[in-house]
Structures are given as C-alpha cells and as structure tokens.
Amino acid sequence: MREVAIIGVGDTKFGELWDMGFRDIGIAAGLAAVQDANLAAEEIDALYVGNMSAGRFIEQEHVAALIADYSGLARDNIPATRIEAAGASGGLALRQGYLAVASGMHDLVVVGGAEKMTDVGDTMAAEIQSSSTDQQWEVTFGATFPALHAMIARRHMHEYGTTREQLASVAVLNHLHGSMNPKAQFQRAIDLKTVLNAPPVAEPLGMFDCAPSSDGAAAVVLCAMEKAHNHTDKPIRILASAQASDTLALHARSSITSFQATKVAAQRAFKQARLEPKDIQVAEVHDNFTISELLAIEDLGFFPKGEGGKAVVDGQVGIGGRVAVNTSGGLKARGDPIGATGVAQVVEIVSQLRGTAGKRQVAGAKYGLAQNVGGTGATVVVTILGAT
C-alpha cells in the first residue's frame, strides 16, 4: 500500500441553496478542489461521489456519471462511481478513493460528496432520512430517525446520569463554532435556554438537538504521496482509513449507548496511524443529534464511557480544550447535506492542519480525525489525517 495525500479541497456553503441544483453544487465543490490542487482536468484518473438518496430527493439516479459529465471529465471517459452508505456515504467515498490510490490503481482521484435535500418538503426529507434505518422493522412501526436517537439519549441518561443540559450544551458549542464559519448553515451563537425551550421533536430531543436538512457539496483531491509535491508544498497525509459495520436495526444490538462500529473503526484507524486518542488535537464527529456527539467522543476514546456530557460542559471539546471537536460547527450548525457531510468533515480537518481555518483555527493542530456515521451506527468510517 502506498501513502496517500490530500492535495486539494473545496466546498460550497451549506444551507437552503434555492438557486442551485444538484449538479451546480457538485460542480462548484469539485472545481474548487481541483483549482486548490492546481490540477489540469486531464490528470484526473477517477471520480468517486458520495450520495445517499438523489433518487428520492431529486428523482435522479446515476449521479456519478452526471457529475463527471458536467465537470467536463466524461469527455475523457474517466471511471465515475457513486457510493452509498446513508450518512456515511461521503466518508466511504473518500475511503474508496483512498484505496484506489493506495493500491496503485490510480495516482490522482477526485472524491466528492453532495446532497440536494430542500427540493422536497421537511416531512418527506425526514422520511427519506429514516430509510437509513430498518424500514421493515423500525420505521413501519412508527420509528423516526430522531426518535431512534432519542431512545439512545434516554438510555444514556438512564445508565450514566447524562442530563438534558449536557445534551443541550453540545448544540450551544457547535453553534458557537458555526458562528466562526462563513460556510455554515447557522452562523449565530445560541444559549442553553434556546435549546431547552425549543419545540420537542422526539423527547428528550428538541428541535435544537437535531441537525438541519441542507443542500451542499464538498470535494477533495487525493494523490499518491510520492507525487504530491508536484502539486503542492503542503500535502496532508491520510494516516488511516478504517470502516466498520453493525446491525441495521438499533434493537438488534446488546447495547445502544455505544456504537460498536465507531469503537472498532477507531481501533483499526489508531492502529494503522500508530497513534492514540490523546495525540489528536482536532476532530470532526457525526453530531446529527446532540447525543450522537457524546457517543462519538466516548467511543473514539477521547473520554471515558458516560463522561462525554461532562467533558462538553467543562469546555474540553471547545477550541483550546483537550480536543477541539466540530470546529466547523458540525452537522448541527455547519449543516448536514447527507452525502456531502463525510467529505466536508475532512475538508475542515485539512483546513485545520494547513493552518487556514481562520477564526476557528486550533493552534498547532498536527493530527486530526473525522468520524462519519451511517444510519444509527450501522456504518462508521474513521479517517485520521496528519500535517506534513
């Protein structure tokens, strides 16, 4: 296996992008990444696109060929592949690109992630999102995506004494980070009262415990490390790429207060990178709900099981804390265009490791991690990056 570097990144603003269609956002992110990498289109060997459900959101399948076409690459007949693993589609597309370069099959690969969610109404968007869980044995009986996470939260509160305020603090912190990110969907800081007084969605979770529906895209350019210096002085190393799966239905697990797939993917990733959780200064984790961030920072090994809530309240995951988590604003404030999310996480880590994250820069960040989750933890991808 060869070493792989990220030599370019690009992304769109996340939010309700009424004036942009799926192909517009996909191309905008892809072209930005290719420009950032100083590439000529003919150098690109392959394209991977993370996307959860274009078929239901915009009634368009076959989106990898579509993106290749509109980016002008189809004329060169490059292989273009769409990857789907619900919320982990983006992270998994990155992993496929990584494997293609690491194996020696390709030298230069573009990985994109995109989702156009606001062309359907909120209720429909929620129903599409719930198809990442067990449609036959959960959703049919009244389970919604927020309700499944609410049951995780309830159980976490029951087993570890996690409080409603601790959950709410996750949203407050991520909105604070979002206020420093010009590409975030929500750029306004909020207080604890706003979260606690918001209308309930699925108790104990309310509106501000949930990531929004978003449009958006993100892209990165991968290159064999041995050739990266032909394109940039500051390649970012992919030190590890790991993936794990678990049962599709939450109720088929022995415990729901932990995502076993996160634990396993993290163990594999740390082993490959020869690092430990304490070595990581900056992490983007899959906070599609406030409880998800607590599970993530515990299962990744940053904090002991059950102490995630306390760590957030004590400021240990803020900028300047023990590990800066979701400096982009996370899914909560940066936005969550499903297929784009896993790629956008990596774009944020690259910015941090390059030292170009502006107001939200974590001083001296050397190692960063991204954790991308599909469904209620049935797919997890963990990526570890290092500055050179």
Added chain:
Amino acid sequence: MSTARLWRENPSRYNLAASKCGVCGKVFFPPRNVCSTCHRKSIGKMEQLLLSGEGEVYSYSIVHDAPSQFEMLKPYVLAMVRMNEGVMLTSQLIDAYPKEVVIGMKVRTTLRKVGEDGPAGVIYYGYKFTPMTDGPPSP
C-alpha cells in the same frame, strides 16, 4: 407498500414468529437463516419459535414530529422492548399516558392497526405494546 410485502411479513407481525439458533440458543426477530454468533455451524439448524409477547421497556421516546403516516397519532410513545426471550422489538406503546412510561415497565404485545397505504389503500396490522397490569414496573 405492496400487498405482497405485507402478506409475507404477516407471520412475524401477527404472531411474533422468531428464530432460535439450534447451536447456541440465541433468538432472532425477525427470523434469520444464519446465527450471527455461530455463522456456518448454524446453517440448517435455525428453529422456528413464537415469542411470548411479554417483556420490559428498554428505552422510549415521545414522538412529536411524526411521518405523514402517523400524523393523527402524535404525540405517541415509541419504545424498544426487551422480550422475555432476550430479543428486542421496536413499536408504539399504547394505552398509557406518556408521562407514565418508564424504563423497566412491564409490557405485552397486542395486535393493532399499524398503518394504511393512503386513504384508499390496504390497512395493515402488527404488534404494539400495552402495559401489563399484573405486576408493578421495576425501577
């Protein structure tokens, strides 16, 4: 949802048809052909089993933002219930005020209308949970 799909799921939705690994004894719902612990050794040794329908609440949520299908029911209680056989099921908990629901509460399944395919479509049935009156909830 297609009528054929509903029809083929009926044994589990009506009668709680599950399967049990003939090697290690682990119970699966809905039934599976392979045990996730014994893998190949379990092939051909999975036995059919009907769940007793009794269990206790493992976790729950009160759902306010409901899919269009359940709009008329909201707010409703959704629960994960650990059945006496060890396997867990997800469905609505009915016949109880949301405030009365606690983790550990003893419940049993009951056959109810679960949904319908739009105003003129097939009505389908399945299990929901109802509190067991004989026996106090455990803490």
